[in-house]
Structures are given as structure tokens and as C-alpha cells.
Amino acid sequence: MPYSFVAPSVITDKLTDKAIIGVIEIEAEALEGFEIRLRESGENVTSVKLSDGFWVFDRSKSGEPIVGAEKDEYSLSGIRRMPYTPRGKTTVSIVFDKYSVEFFENGRVMSSTVYPPDGADKIELSIKAGKCVYTRYEIAD
Secondary structure, eight states: OEEEEEESSOSSEEEEEEOSSEEEEEEEESOOEEEEEEEEETTEEEEEEEETTEEEEEEEESSSOOOOSOOSHHHHTTEEEEEOOOOSEEEEEEEEETTEEEEEETTEEEEEEOOOOTTOOEEEEEEEOSEEEEEEEEOOO
16 A cells, blocks of 8 residues: 655655665656655664766665675765756656665666664655655565
8 A cells, every 4th residue: 555645746746655675656847955854763774865967776774785896986975966957847757665765767777785773664754856655665574
């Protein structure tokens, strides 16, 4: 059963929700600002925000650091970036479970493993757009 929130004329809005496992779809018209914080508890959080024409996926406070082959500054600090092309309607999908977050927009994806503390379930969406529809689908674990 989906949980939906519709803001027909958003100037700036903030929504809070709770989930450890799920799928979120956000449809926004005239998107100007966006940040979603997932699996938040205390100082632990994974976030995706729109900043200077880029989607910025930040897992630097998502628990254990990831050590891999990447050696660039962003990867070493737990940050991934992807260009954003403004359009009339932007659709974002986020799939997350206990140990991963995947962010989809316009046929592209950013993903990472995350290691938040047990019970970290807070979701917070801050958005600035002409219209916004937030839908979260629950998935059984």
C-alpha cells in the first residue's frame, strides 16, 4: 500500500516520514531545490541533494567508510555526483534497504552501500518546486 503526499503549489516544503526498506518516487514540476535525507538517526544519514547543477549523493555519514579502487577526492569522502538537466517535470526514484541506497533520475543511477545503526528510519524531504508528489511504497523485509 503506497503512502502519498501531494503539494499542489509548493514554494518550499518539508516532509518527514519513516522507513528502513522501501521505494520512494518523487515527481516535481519546476524543480528548484531538493534534498532527501534517508536512514537518519543522530549523526548518521545518507543524503541526495541538488547543488550547482549536480545531484550529490553523500554517504559520508552512513556508517562504515567504503574503501575501493577510486582515488578521487569525492569518492574518498563518500560522495558521488551526477549532472542534472532542468526540465519541466523531474521524476526521481529511490530504492533502499538495510544496507543500500539507489537513486534514479532520467535513466541514470547512483548507488552505494550504507551501514546505519539498527533502527535508523527517519526520512526527511526538503523541496522547492512548482508542484510535488511524494509516494513511498513499503516492501516487506
